[in-house]
Amino acid sequence: MDAYRAIVTKRDTRSFTDQAVADDELRRVLQAGRMAGSAKNLQPCRFVVIDEPETKQKLAECGDFSAWIPTAPVCIAVVIPEDGRDFDAGRAAQNLMVAAHAEGLASCPVTMHHKECALDVLGIPEGHRVAIVVALGHPGEDPSSRGPAAARLPFDDYVRRNRW
Amino acid sequence: MDAYRAIVTKRDTRSFTDQAVADDELRRVLQAGRMAGSAKNLQPCRFVVIDEPETKQKLAECGDFSAWIPTAPVCIAVVIPEDGRDFDAGRAAQNLMVAAHAEGLASCPVTMHHKECALDVLGIPEGHRVAIVVALGHPGEDPSSRGPAAARLPFDDYVRRNRW
Secondary structure, rough: EHHHHHHOOOOOOOEEEEOOOOHHHHHHHHHHHOOOOOHHHHHEEEEEEEHHHHHHHHHHHHHHOOOOOOOOEEEEEEEEEOOOOHHHHHHHHHHHHHHHHHOOOOOEEEOOOOHHHHHHHOOOOOOEEEEEEEEOOOOOOHHHHHHHHOOOHHHHHHEEEEEO | OOOOHHHHHEEEOOOOOOOOOOOOHHHHHHHHOOOOHHHHHHHEEEEEEEOOOHHHHHHHHHHHOOOOHHHHHHHEEEEEEOOOHHHHHHHHHHHHHHHHHHOOOOOEEEEEOOHHHHHHHHHOOOOOEEEEEEEEEOOOOHHHHOOOOOOOOHHHHHHHEOOO
């Protein structure tokens, strides 16, 4: 898929089929995340790939709006140091998700509001935190997961010139 | 450019020629930023496009490592609410930069350490902050700006399965 098209057509959606994500697809997605730039090239992000049903079930309890996690064939937890930059996590996660979209996969970020829960479920040592979990899989048919996220404010509301 | 190729070959570089960025190129870059997803679709980011030399010169004084800003033909300040998520700013900035790369443009994020300075230079009202400035332009020839940023830890250092 063309890069510009992939970027501007990517929507955060969370309706998935049961079809597994192929290893080569997943590897490209992860490679995309790995290659994201970071401040001072510190490379603060690590990715925990979660495909065990029982682990997904436990992880679903670590967020306020994450009960749907088990419906995703694969989740990728983006882990950073406790004092790491969420900006860099956002860069890596966007790479993961745009690359997934280019592979024909749907994806959606989900926040782990209960930090200790996520660290415990994934066996992550102290000094780290889960910046985000990216759920992905082949897109399902539920159109309700597509509409609202497509809405954007007008271009001219987004952009100013030289001064606010 | 192919999406996966654009994502994995994007490097943060800051060597630019004097060539101006064409309006249609810049518009696609900004559109890419606009279409980035955000938590609850809050769309927290706004983009201030800076191409006036005197404004770039003033902005160069707002960061600890930003003296090179005037060498970039265009800068895009990504502005979010004071309590906005840097994660979402990272998603938008990555879209800006990967789209720029797909257009053949080099780009590099630069931090505004002196927050009030950046708000003042750009006339941004209280209650906001500059999450990042993305500098962009046609790539220059300085190879020293390319090497280190290309280095990445091995794939297997980045990725774990189900448990840390």
